[in-house]
Amino acid sequence: MELISIAAFTDNYIWMLHDGVDAIVVDPGDAAPVIAALKAHSLRLAAILVTHHHGDHVGGIADLRHLLVGKVYGPAREQIPQPCVSVHAGESLTLLGLDFSVIDVPGHTSGHIAFFLADCDDGKAPILFCGDTLFSAGCGRLFEGTPAQMHTSLQRLAKLPGNTRVCCAHEYTLSNLRFAQAIAPAGPALTRYVAWCEAQRAQGLPTLPSTLATELQVNPFLRCTEPDIVAAATARAATLNPTEPLAADSDPVAVFATLRQWKNDFR
Ligand SMILES: [Zn+2]
Known part of the structure; x- marks a missing residue:
């Protein structure tokens, strides 16, 4: 199985997994780069996986339909603007x-x-397609959910094996790392990762997939119980709202909510 990132729009990645004959694509917001990749590797389109309903993740499905041998699989609890097989949490899908x-x-x-x-059936590390939930060194904006929901979702992902290849849907890594460096003193892992990501981008290469082990070290949104992140969030909350500061031993959801809002306002 080969894993390929297909660049789309300005900073999206459409992920493709193929066995040399058949391909699965994840979140095809645009059809053209997917069609080009299928042609370049002489692949059939066997299935499409969709993580959520945003246009930059589903916009290419209509123009890929005529090439599709199998089906589109999407979230049961969202309206996807294309016919698809609804899949639920806990379900397993064999493709x-x-x-x-x-x-x-x-x-x-x-x-x-x-x-x-x-299990990729070839001895390689596990793969996670996480859409716009987990980014390298960051996480998605809360358009529809609450901080508590997102925190729980991220913690669910954090329990996966450390060598899991994390396939995020956007190349936001350097901007996320700027935030991570600004809010708390950078340890050696963060400093090393920043240097590696800058070198990748300077060569026009993706920073993804990341690994979960790396994210647990560098991603502030997965580190809401670590003392440096709790201290940063507590200080931030005290500045914004002196009458209702976070407790020093704040609960992780409050820390997460403070970080997420801080990132929204960060320039
Ligand atoms: Zn989205």
Whole structure:
């Protein structure tokens, strides 16, 4: 199985997994780059997976339909503007002989799902297609969900194996890292990762997939109980709202909510 990131729009990635004959694509917001990739590798389009309803994730489905041998699979709790098979959290989906499990990750949108492939059948690390929920060093904006929902969703993903390849749908890494460096003193892991990501981008290469082990070290949104992040969030909350500061031993959801709002306002 080969994993390819297809660049689309300004900073989207459409992920493709193929066995040399058949391909699965995830969140095809645009058909043209997918068609080009199918042609370049002489592949059939066997299935489309959709994580959530936003246009930059589903906009290409209509123009891919005539090439599609199999089906489109999308979240049961969202309206996808194309016919698709609804899949629920906890369900397992077998495609190209691979078992994908569906994980509920509401927050960015209310019915957002992720697809997890524990066994790629070739000895390689597991793969997570997480749409706009988890980004490298960041997370999606809360368009439809609450901080508590998103925090729970991220914690669900954080429990997956550390070597999991994290396939996010946007190249936001450098901007997220600027935020991570600004809010708390950077440890050696963050400093090393920043240097690596800057080198990748300087060569026009993706920073993705990341790994979950890396994210647990560098992503402030997965580190809401770590003392440096709790201290940063507590100080921020005290500045914004001196009458209702976070407690020093604040609960992780309050820390997460403070970080998410801080990132929204961060320039
Ligand atoms: Zn989105």
